[in-house]
Amino acid sequence: MTARRLHRMRQTLEHRQPDLQVLLDQVHKPHNLSAILRTCDAVGVPRAHAVSRHQDFTVHRAASSGTGQWVDVQTHTDLPAAIRTVQGAGMKVYAAHLSEVAVDYRAVDFTQPCCLLLGAEKEGVSAEGAELADGHVIIPMFGLGASLNVSVAAAVILFEAQRQRLAAGLYEQPRLPEAEIRRTLVEWLHPRIAERCRNEGRPYPELDEDGAVIWQPATS
Template identity: 50%
Template sequence: MTPERLARIKQTLDRRQPDLSVLTDQVHKPRNLSAILRSCDAFGLAHMHVVWPREGFRAFRKTAGGSYNWVTTHTHRTMTEATTALKAQGHKLYAAQLSERAIDYRDADFTAPCTVILGNEVDGVSPEAAAEADEHIVIPMMGMVESLNVSAACAIILSEAQRQRSEAGLYDQRRLPDEDYQRLLFCWCNPQIKRYCDDRRLPYPPFDPETGELIDGVAWMESVRRLRHPDANFDFSD
């Protein structure tokens, strides 16, 4: 871990917005989901929510590449499950939906805790999501086409959210809870060890947030071996 890499990781975490998220409503094309995830990372979102069967989500993970490592994704079995969880966190729900009550997306208040709901490529936002939304928002169209690709719409809306939050100073101070910050700092600095622990359901080892390195990694590995193989005899004298 170079000092420059560690500084970039910390700078990114310092700007993460835990109370601004995106919820996709059965968006099924992996390339669109991946592009949405990249926009979430680019505009500083900490979370993305997905309503999609587990099989489809696994396919999405394969195409998301590196972006998947930087934004925490949450899957929900139904839209009701997703909106209930987000409202319990105090989020206002903005559905990208053309309707009689829709407002210009630039008139929405993105500085408050909120989630943008994006519909799928064929049917758009589902009736359930439209009904649960606090507001419907639209991007004014000046051409012949009536709608944008869902990933393009996501980037445009999040760009406005970033503008509003920047003006409000919300990117100028660390906003992630300390526990989440420390966990993500470890995971981003030590991705291989994170995967090793996750695959084996092991707790993460102690690490130094000033360097991003493990504290006595050899002793930790010895403890892991003893934990996983309590009846084995290990000779660590060498």
């Protein structure tokens, strides 16, 4: 454990954007999922929501270069429940979906609380998802292909969101509560200790300046 590693992790958490999230509906190919999570980490998206028929939601570490583990993935039983969760948290849901009401993705104000809805690799966003979304966005294309790979589309749109948020100064100050940053640092640096604390109902330990656990003396 080094102070440099602790500093890098804390800096990462201080750039997280809690009101910018992603919702994946039936995106089940591991390489696509991993690539999307890698982009989420890169732009500061702390959480991805996932709806999948597959019980095992697998992340390819090779494709995500290990970054998939830094993004929380919350699973949902169905799409309406997932969308209600996101909208209930005050975020608008924008579906990457070609329709008569779709707008250029660059025309959306991504500095506002929002969540990007991405559909399955072949089918795209479902009719149900398109109906429940607050808006539709498209990436203008001038070639013969009808669409981009879902992970590529996610990267294009999320980096536009990052560009807008950088210009608005949303990365300049931490947007996560300090208590959440400390809790997450323990989970990232000491996952086994964090799991043990959760199982035993005990608070997480404090960390020293190098990221090592500060053990408190046992009380009789």
